[in-house]
Amino acid sequence: MSVSLIGGGEARTAYLMISELFQKETGIKVVWNVKHDADYKGNLESWFLGEGTPDVVYWQGGERLFQYVRKDWVEPITDFWNDGDLDQSYTSGIKGTVALDGEVYAIPFSYYHWGFYYRKSVFEKLGLEPPVDWDAFLAMCDSTKSAGMAPIVIGTQYYWPSAAWFDYLDLRINGLEFHQELTRGHVPYTDARVVAVFEHWKQLLAKGCFMDSDTHRAMTWSEPLPLLYRGMAGTGLFGNFVTNEISPQVLPDFGFFPFPKINDVPTAEEAPTDLFLIPRKCKNKDLALQFLAFMARADVQERLNNTMGTISTNRHAAIGDDPFIQQGSILLQSADGVSQFFDRDTPKPMADEEVKIFTRFLETGDVDEATRALERVRRAVY
DSSP states (O other): OEEEEEOOHHHHHHHHHHHHHHHHHHSOOOEEEEEOHHHHHHHHHHHHTTSSOOSEEEEESTHHHHHHHTTTOBOOOHHHHHHTTGGGTSOHHHHTTTEETTEEOOEEEEEOOEEEEEEHHHHHHHTOOOOOBHHHHHHHHHHHHHTTSEEEEOOOTTSTHHHHHHHHHHHHHHOHHHHHHHHTTOSOTTSHHHHHHHHHHHHHHHTTOBOOHHHHHTSOTTTTHHHHHTTSEEEEEEEGGGGGTSOTTTGGGEEEEOOOBOSSSOOEEEOOEEEEEOBTTOSOHHHHHHHHHHHHSHHHHHHHHHHHTOBOSSTTSOOOSOHHHHHHHHHHHTOSEEEOOHHHHSOHHHHHHHHHHHHHHHHHOOHHHHHHHHHHHHHHHO
């Protein structure tokens, strides 16, 4: 059977390990079709339409999956899910990344968390605790700025890190259901609830919580990390992939805390989710279902994700000894729902323009300009 996959390096090695285990158990050989990101996305639609269609396709949860579900290109696996009693293995939030209109379309097997990373020794020196609500977060910004630090680091040379701020503010102010309606194009960006997101963001800008725009516009997402190493900055909002970039000499001194609470809404977290699906036009659906059943298992996800440094979506999978993965697993398994990150939740033409608008807002703080610009893009795309 054939499985298509984005990846290389250590990830490819991990998947090969899993396929060897699958073959040993079932006698079925997996032939991997591995491509780099751009080539993979360029081939995806042709696979769905029947040109060399793999039996199983790796893809990503939320709107990136649902756009193909709506075209009837993805095989529903609801009966398979129910027969396997998979509701016992996955939270409703995780199931929500692969289910639409009462049907399930994929097996989620891996995700990772987002939040704030900081040096524990710096917080201890300033007498700070990780903030749990908006007022405490604003106070943290004041304390770090008074100590001569940049309260929050960010690198926006390639724009996309600014989207994490929009996502989290909207999730904490308006909740996941509204956020999904917004990213699907069903709500105007001039809506008062979106304006409230930018007004909260503007509070941080008015306090000088972020690095100056000339500095962060010149930096990639990882280039501000030395400011955290040297005690010149307080914290930064990152995905857990940041731990692979932090210097091993200082990593033990780093801590993590979730995005603080703002309004009384169900708690959702940013958690890009990887999955396997079966294309409608695949020829070996029985074999494909055997592979999905294998990938749904806690022990399989445990081996794969502990090798890759990511988190298993199956709630019964054991977690390794990495403290960030342990915290992330607790955070995501207890969340009321998960979001996929802005560029996964919106069409590419929308995301490409909107991340530029978010980044410009970091420079100007102009709420009216930002919301009107976003609404122009929404009307053009949808």
